[in-house]
Amino acid sequence: MLHLNGYKIANPTILARIPREELEALLTGYGHKPYFVEGDDPDTMHQQMAATLERCIGEIRAIQQHARERNDATRPRWPMIVLRSPKGWTGPKEVDGHKVEGSWRAHQVPVLDPVTNSKSLKLVEHWLRSYEPESLFDEAGRLVEELRELAPEGARRISANPHANGGLLCKTLDLPAFRDYAVAVKKPAGSYTSPTEVLGTFLRDVMRNNMTNFRVFGPDETASNKLTAIYEASEKTWLAQTEASDADGGDLATDGRVMEMLSEHTLEGWFEGYVLTGRHGLFATYEAFVHVIDSMFNQHAKWLEKAKRDLGWRQPVPSINLLITSLVWRQDHNGFTHQDPGFLDVVTNKSPDVVRIYLPPDANCLLSVADHCLRSRDYVNVIVADKQPHLQYLDMDAAVTHCTKGIGIWDWASTDQGVEPDVVIACAGDIATMEALAAVEILKARFADLKIRFVNVVDLFRLMPEHAHPHGLSSRDFDSLFTTSKPVIFNFHSYASLVHKLTYNRTNHDNLHVHGYHEKGNINTPLELAIINQVDRFSLAIDVIDRVPALRGVGDHAKEWLRGQIIEHLAYAHAEGIDKEEIRNWTWKG
Incomplete structure (x- = not known):
């Protein structure tokens, strides 16, 4: 749903100011089937919105039924609603000679001085009485019975919906024994291997064991980061058109569980939604460009802190696991633009209750750390490990001991x-x-x-x-x-x-x-x-x-x-x- 009320803090919004046919073409190009609900009369708009919602839900259920009964994962054109209403709808239309409803001023506090200005106080009273509170509340100030009966019960309540409290739905990952993927180390620092390539074989089998609740996310870099073994379990999600050449190493599938898109912030949004609804995953990205999601990481970490400290009814959710690779010290061909290890500084600013940083020195340590992180709940785990061949220092027993300490x-x-x-x-x-x-x-x-x-x-x-x-x-x-x-x-x-x-x-x-x-x-x-x-x-x-x-x-x-x-x-x-x-x-x- 896209709500267009025309303004933000102090400016008009772009999509509200382009012609309707241009907006419709844009949304159609994005793959949607847009329906428009527009107007400023509440009674008319409520009826129009209810009818449009009913139609869209019917289309969604028909798409789902078709896909499930015919095993057809062809990309559908999902319905969407564009709600166009005035900003500050039903608020004061004008204050001190300035337009408020339908203006950017409605984004602010519309009446600033009702305590000291009797005219402003009267304006606020008139505004609030326009909602006819006497028909909504009884003499004791309680919501009238007719309206109380409209409230959903049990899991239908927003706060109790298990999909919004994903820990209720979370299933523990069926993890293979990470020790089975160990690199043989005859003597410390005597041989080279790619840590992420070893990790890829472990993640492949994590995927195989959890084909309904585990995904890997990455900005077009899964192969570059040497996690290619994952494709043996599941290919990349792809619902658009395909060409014959895609069969030659494209690793595309309509039911793929590797989410690739050259947009780190979109991937992080997908990942956060995935874990908040009780599923598990890992996001692998180049070290220099993980900064694209700095603010998104910040907000998720803040949410986790409040959920853990202040909301006891929220069940723990799987952790956000960020694999930071293609590291600063091995950018032999990309150069200075790909040299920035500073994401760790951002992470250390957040609450110690929710952030963890690991720098495993070799493949066996990486396996131990990855297993630990995938089992964890309510953290953002940052794992720093390169994709190029590196020296191997510890056998698996020593690696587990070292990582535990x-x-x-x-x-x-x-x-x-x-x-x-x-x-x-x-x-x-x-x-x-x-x-x-x-x-x-x-x-x-x-x-x-x-x-x-x-x-x-x-x-x-x-x-x-x-x-x-x-x-x-x-x-x-x-x-x-x-x-x-x-x-x-x-x-x-x-x-x-x-x-x-x-x-x-x-x-x-x-x-x-x-x-x-x-x-x-x-x-x-x-x-x-x-x-x-x-x-x-x-x-x-x-x-x-x-x-x-x-x-x-x-x-x-x-x-x-x-x-x-x-x-x-x-x-x-x-x-x-x-x-x-x-x-x-x-x-x-x-």
Whole structure:
């Protein structure tokens, strides 16, 4: 239904000012069958609206019956109603010589001073009496019996309709065992695979097991994001015309359960409606363009907060699961326009009761996180995972343990067992983790006695204090990871300021030095992009040398070598357009 009352806050509306035939052509082009209800006489309009509603409902039921009885999913032309009535209908027609009903002024408070102006008070009284309250309420102020009987009962009430309280209708997903999709890891950081490609096989079977209450959403990027395996279970929804060439890899079907449209805000609207009516899903999109739905995410998070805190009768609904991929550090061909990891900053502004952020470092961690998120209720879960081949660090048992903790020391990458570390090297994100590990390897080779503690973060909100977020760490637990006095070099996927925001009141915050995206980029090689933003292995190692007192002086020659490596690798990237093989195929030597 489209209600045209002609105006918004202070301007006319576009669709109300174009000719009717043009509006009808527009709506018909959108696939609708428009019916118009127009006028300003209430009695006439009520009868016209009732008749039009009856006709439209009859057409809708006929379309449904035809599709169900004949198994025909051909796109129908659904009826719609265009209601054209005056703005401020039945309100004051004029106030202080200015038109109100049928004007933009009706969007405002029509009478501003009835408390201090007797003329205005009389105007308000005349307006309200025009509704004949004596015929609507009895002497005690209660609605008269005749009108009370019109109110729907039980589930027919708006507030009690199960479709508007989707938790009542929600069915738990039948999830396959995510461990069955594990990537074999013979040794940490010894092999590469695409995390989202692995996830795609898991989501394929989630789809197969839940063909009536699970959908995947994406802006024309399901294949690009390497989730192609999903098409083995269900293809993309397509109700428009098809061509012969579509059969060659088009993956289109009238009953497809993958919703693709190059419009992130439309997809988010579909997804929110889907979960609010009790169904489940996942929305995968490029990291740089998830910002298109910033305000929609904000409003859904606000709704969730109020529903959880203030409306006890609302049943929990499935979470909004956002897979943020095609990440900033692997935009080798798209360049600067596709480099923006800042959605995480937007998410952290919302209530800790409803938002979660996960940065799984590899495919097994991604599987564990995805399973957890799909089982959850009443959250917005943001999962950051790239589609390109990345190093695999943890076998499935270790991945589950690590993700359950959300943050932890990787003993195999540390050299401080049993003693206090000289430095903590921490990281969050796939590329940030690889470059941090490579820095550790360089430092181990150059400074055999250096005691390094390596910390990886999956659940970003573990960085916050426990009183500020349900996932936050106690001060004692945080200090046991990051120490109370040693330098911490933190390599972060996104903007460095976010880590400082989450940790600003921690004991050792003054010694926390965060490396992150600096809004510098172009069509760079991966290492070149890392270097110009100082999240690369060489810059990290230099920072360690500068921050650890024991390395001052003795580390000078190593620093010179590291600076030379930066110059050498940048020159190679500029000359060859790729990184050296030792960088492209780097693995952990231990």
